[in-house]
Amino acid sequence: MVYEHAPVMAREVGQFLNAGPHRRFLDGTLGGAGHSEQILIDSSPDGQVLGLDWDDEALVEARRRLARFQDRVTLRQSSFSAAREILFEIGWHSVHGAILDLGASSHQLRSEERGFSFRSQARLDMRMDRRQSLDAYQIVNSFPAAELEKILRTFGEERQARRIALAIAEARRSKPLETAAELAQLIERVKGSRDRGHHPATQSFQALRIAVNQELRHLELFLADGYELLEPQGRMVIISFHSLEDRLVKTAFRKWGRDCLCPPRTPTCRCGWNRKVRLLTRKPIVPSASEIESNPRARSAKLRAVERI
Numbered sequence: 001m002v003y004e005h006a007p008v009m010a011r012e013v014g015q016f017l018n019a020g021p022h023r024r025f026l027d028g029t030l031g032g033a034g035h036s037e038q039i040l041i042d043s044s045p046d047g048q049v050l051g052l053d054w055d056d057e058a059l060v061e062a063r064r065r066l067a068r069f070q071d072r073v074t075l076r077q078s079s080f081s082a083a084r085e086i087l088f089e090i091g092w093h094s095v096h097g098a099i100l101d102l103g104a105s106s107h108q109l110r111s112e113e114r115g116f117s118f119r120s121q122a123r124l125d126m127r128m129d130r131r132q133s134l135d136a137y138q139i140v141n142s143f144p145a146a147e148l149e150k151i152l153r154t155f156g157e158e159r160q161a162r163r164i165a166l167a168i169a170e171a172r173r174s175k176p177l178e179t180a181a182e183l184a185q186l187i188e189r190v191k192g193s194r195d196r197g198h199h200p201a202t203q204s205f206q207a208l209r210i211a212v213n214q215e216l217r218h219l220e221l222f223l224a225d226g227y228e229l230l231e232p233q234g235r236m237v238i239i240s241f242h243s244l245e246d247r248l249v250k251t252a253f254r255k256w257g258r259d260c261l262c263p264p265r266t267p268t269c270r271c272g273w274n275r276k277v278r279l280l281t282r283k284p285i286v287p288s289a290s291e292i293e294s295n296p297r298a299r300s301a302k303l304r305a306v307e308r309i
């Protein structure tokens, strides 16, 4: 299958990262390497990129696409939550720019055997990192109904989370739900037909994907001290596609931008914190109408950026 993924807000990413020669960049969500390729072009002739992705297929594609940049590119199969360790391992310690473009790629979502798509006849999978053992099959077939309900409600904002969770629990009593298509059909039966052009299982599938890959957990780990990866004046850009992700990014960036973390009205500062970054986006930047028209996946994207002090 040809790897297809159009980078979201590529122009805006270029503007915020302000890539130039002699600089090092981290792409924590390499995917099809659309953003990395642009960074390498903008930082010619000698800017360097460390690209991370936990998906082996993404790395194969990225390696092919970036081959012409030769030793300006270092790729590793890893979560971006381990970025700091990998930077140390390759002797970089810090970067002049970092990008995270969160979520799944169009390639992953469309790929039949990865079990993300409603029509997939493959085993319910949804792992982005195929080295991990937890997959959607285990969650759907062995998690208690109450836990399933919580996943669907929290990560999918699915209003019918309870009904869907109970229907899954009932169905799996006779035999496990094997494929993504089976699960999608069950949800369609519970919820009824399509809602404003979306498949009725859209939110549940998104919720399961987030749970399988513990996407929010990895983002939280990265955001705990992600500013430390940046050189002074180094910039970080994060594009999110889910309100919970955007909230984590907004909260972390605001914290990094504060002068003090003491509770309000504390007479003298005791926290020892000082401002780490300057906010480059007070409000999130969203894609243009024309980008959304040509790439509907960009629809829910929100971009936030900071600069290290």
Ligand SMILES: C[S@@+](CC[C@H](N)C(=O)[O-])C[C@H]1O[C@@H](n2cnc3c(N)ncnc32)[C@H](O)[C@@H]1O
Pocket: 005, 006, 007, 008, 028, 029, 030, 031, 032, 033, 034, 035, 036, 052, 053, 054, 055, 058, 078, 079, 080, 081, 101, 102, 103, 104, 105, 106, 128, 215, 218, 219
């Ligand atoms: C939206 S795509 C990125 C597309 C890329 N910016 C491009 O231009 O082609 C997201 C990619 O990030 C990867 N990913 C998501 N969460 C990750 C994590 N915690 N660590 C490493 N890779 C992650 C996914 O496997 C996927 O390939």
